[in-house]
Amino acid sequence: xxxTQTRLVAEAVPxxxxxxxxxAGRVPLDxxxxxxxxxxxYAANRFDPGRGVPWPGYARMVVRHRLVRFAQTWLRQPVAIxxxxxxxxxxxxxxxxxxxxxxxxxxxxxxxxxxxQLDRKLFRVxxxxxxxxxxxxxxxxxxxxxxxxxxxxxxxxxxxxxx
Numbered sequence: 510x511x512x513t514q515t516r517l518v519a520e521a522v523p524x525x526x527x528x529x530x531x532x533a534g535r536v537p538l539d540x541x542x543x544x545x546x547x548x549x550x551y552a553a554n555r556f557d558p559g560r561g562v563p564w565p566g567y568a569r570m571v572v573r574h575r576l577v578r579f580a581q582t583w584l585r586q587p588v589a590i591x592x593x594x595x596x597x598x599x600x601x602x603x604x605x606x607x608x609x610x611x612x613x614x615x616x617x618x619x620x621x622x623x624x625x626q627l628d629r630k631l632f633r634v635x636x637x638x639x640x641x642x643x644x645x646x647x648x649x650x651x652x653x654x655x656x657x658x659x660x661x662x663x664x665x666x667x668x669x670x671x672x
């Protein structure tokens with residue numbers, strides 16, 4: 510790593526630790542923290558200040574994305590963003606599934622707009638079904654309701670988002 514990349518990683522360590530603490534639960538914190546530091550190194554290596562995305566936002570997005578995928582793999586739950594054949598990890602740049610982090614930051618702003626439109630429960634249903642890839646049965650168990658009710662909530666949320 511270059512000195513600039515080392516400085517960027519050092520600046521973002523508190524961000525990575527905070528994300529790991531928020532996601533800890535059924536996945537051990539030390540596993541998440543180690544993965545968060547790996548993701549920071551990856552983010553620092555790929556960061557391009559010329560794209561207009563600030564480093565803290567970029568680092569937060571890359572670390573969170575990587576830790577969610579890591580936790581899903583750890584718990585053997587479906588991964589919403591294609592699972593690599595050789596296990597968890599970042600897709601290679603030539604991989605057709607590779608996503609540009611700047612595009613993911615823009616998508617995150619779209620998610621925030623949807624979040625502002627919906628109440629917490631409706632947003633949670635959409636997020637768990639469509640972003641995380643959970644089954645409606647699993648979402649219902651987490652929310653304490655039936656699969657049919659989750660389907661109704663999802664339909665209501667989609668109608669609200671579509672206008």
